[in-house]
Amino acid sequence: MTPTTALTGIGLLATQDPALGEISDAAVVIDGASIVWVGPSASVPAADERVDVGGRAVVPGFVDSHAHLVFAGDRSAEFEARMAGKPYAAGGIRTTVEATRAASDSVLRANLGRLSAELLRAGVTTFECKSGYGLDVANEERSLRLAREATAETTFLGAHVVPPDTDRCAYVDLVVGPMLTACAPHARWVDVFCERGAFDASESRAVLLAGIAAGLGARVHAGQLGVGPGVQLAVEVDAASADHCTYLSAGDVDALVHSDTVATLLPLVEFSTRSPYPDARFLLDAGVQVALATDCNPGSGFSTSMPLAIALAVREMGMTPAEAVRAATATGAKALRREDVGRIAVGLSADLVVLDAPSYVHLAYRPGVPLMYQVWQRGQRVI
Ligand code: NIG
Ligand code: FE
Numbered sequence: 001m002t003p004t005t006a007l008t009g010i011g012l013l014a015t016q017d018p019a020l021g022e023i024s025d026a027a028v029v030i031d032g033a034s035i036v037w038v039g040p041s042a043s044v045p046a047a048d049e050r051v052d053v054g055g056r057a058v059v060p061g062f063v064d065s066h067a068h069l070v071f072a073g074d075r076s077a078e079f080e081a082r083m084a085g086k087p088y089a090a091g092g093i094r095t096t097v098e099a100t101r102a103a104s105d106s107v108l109r110a111n112l113g114r115l116s117a118e119l120l121r122a123g124v125t126t127f128e129c130k131s132g133y134g135l136d137v138a139n140e141e142r143s144l145r146l147a148r149e150a151t152a153e154t155t156f157l158g159a160h161v162v163p164p165d166t167d168r169c170a171y172v173d174l175v176v177g178p179m180l181t182a183c184a185p186h187a188r189w190v191d192v193f194c195e196r197g198a199f200d201a202s203e204s205r206a207v208l209l210a211g212i213a214a215g216l217g218a219r220v221h222a223g224q225l226g227v228g229p230g231v232q233l234a235v236e237v238d239a240a241s242a243d244h245c246t247y248l249s250a251g252d253v254d255a256l257v258h259s260d261t262v263a264t265l266l267p268l269v270e271f272s273t274r275s276p277y278p279d280a281r282f283l284l285d286a287g288v289q290v291a292l293a294t295d296c297n298p299g300s301g302f303s304t305s306m307p308l309a310i311a312l313a314v315r316e317m318g319m320t321p322a323e324a325v326r327a328a329t330a331t332g333a334k335a336l337r338r339e340d341v342g343r344i345a346v347g348l349s350a351d352l353v354v355l356d357a358p359s360y361v362h363l364a365y366r367p368g369v370p371l372m373y374q375v376w377q378r379g380q381r382v383i
Contacts, residue, residue, distance in 0.1 A: 005048065008027040013058050065243075065336050069116065070129065070130075072099040079272065122304050123375055124304070128154075158174075190207065190216040200229070208239070225246075241264045277312070280318055356373035
């Protein structure tokens with residue numbers, strides 16, 4: 001038997017579980033990797049260890065459903081130029097491809113390790129990680145193999161852009177053929193950048209359907225640079241998530257409302273590319289399921305800070321703090337079609353963030369301030 005741990009003295013427990021809601025003066029009991037009891041502190045059952053958190057607020061570990069962490073090189077000069085007025089374009093991805101191909105496994109593994117440690121310090125206990133900076137069979141396969149060492153939520157993004165000096169038809173054939181065959185064993189998801197400068201609707205559909213036929217779940221980069229076909233394509237193939245959604249048509253919103261596809265908003269990208277923020281308020285009021293993720297990547301937004309994403313979603317996108325926390329936890333889990341994370345309830349993974357604050361509102365009220373007092377991942381205190 002593993003020793004049980006009771007987390008007591010929780011001033012406010014925001015479970016994100018519809019049946020439990022928010023509980024004041026709460027406690028949570030952990031056995032091994034799982035939550036075995038949730039309720040008021042006064043009636044907490046006996047446990048082997050007791051950790052009193054002194055009235056602090058607790059939320060589920062954040063679920064980051066969109067990140068690009070396998071890469072090498074630096075694009076700070078591109079960011080600097082952008083801040084001086086140069087627009088963001090998909091083509092910058094090729095700079096990272098060159099550096100990634102040239103890097104050894106140990107360099108890529110070290111970069112990924114550093115970023116996943118950053119995520120943990122930001123309270124992220126589950127994250128997704130994409131390939132997409134290899135863009136040939138060997139480098140895409142390698143990227144996913146390394147990503148798999150760090151997370152189960154790996155995504156094949158061979159269709160990120162067409163690599164330089166490559167015929168686009170031949171490249172799509174490669175992605176849906178030998179590249180998919182090499183990558184599928186290391187991947188749970190297939191993704192495509194459906195955007196001007198990247199892949200059009202029919203190319204994107206071919207990539208997604210091939211991935212689905214190989215047993216992968218679908219997700220789509222859609223509506224980042226302008227209104228396009230990506231969102232409706234995501235809904236058409238029952239993708240778990242359409243990501244970015246910076247630009248949406250009325251038809252896109254309607255399609256999302258009548259689907260099981262989550263709209264994953266990535267405000268750190270709007271921040272870092274100086275783009276307009278999507279109107280999360282409008283989407284939520286329309287009935288769209290909205291998640292928040294970091295999209296940590298070297299080009300459009302190099303941040304692992306889910307708390308800053310929450311603050312931006314509240315300040316710039318019209319979400320309430322409660323909605324933003326839900327989007328970064330329970331709905332992030334939905335965007336990965338995971339039932340075991342993103343909420344605090346009996347039987348789920350013991351992934352918890354103890355905030356050095358009396359309420360989760362402080363995540364938006366105190367932007368940029370590290371509020372992670374403790375982070376628990378699968379029952380272990382990791383921060
Ligand atoms: O999510 N949109 C495509 N991919 C990344 C950006 C990649 C890059 O610029 O390196 C994104 O924004
Ligand atoms: Fe992305």
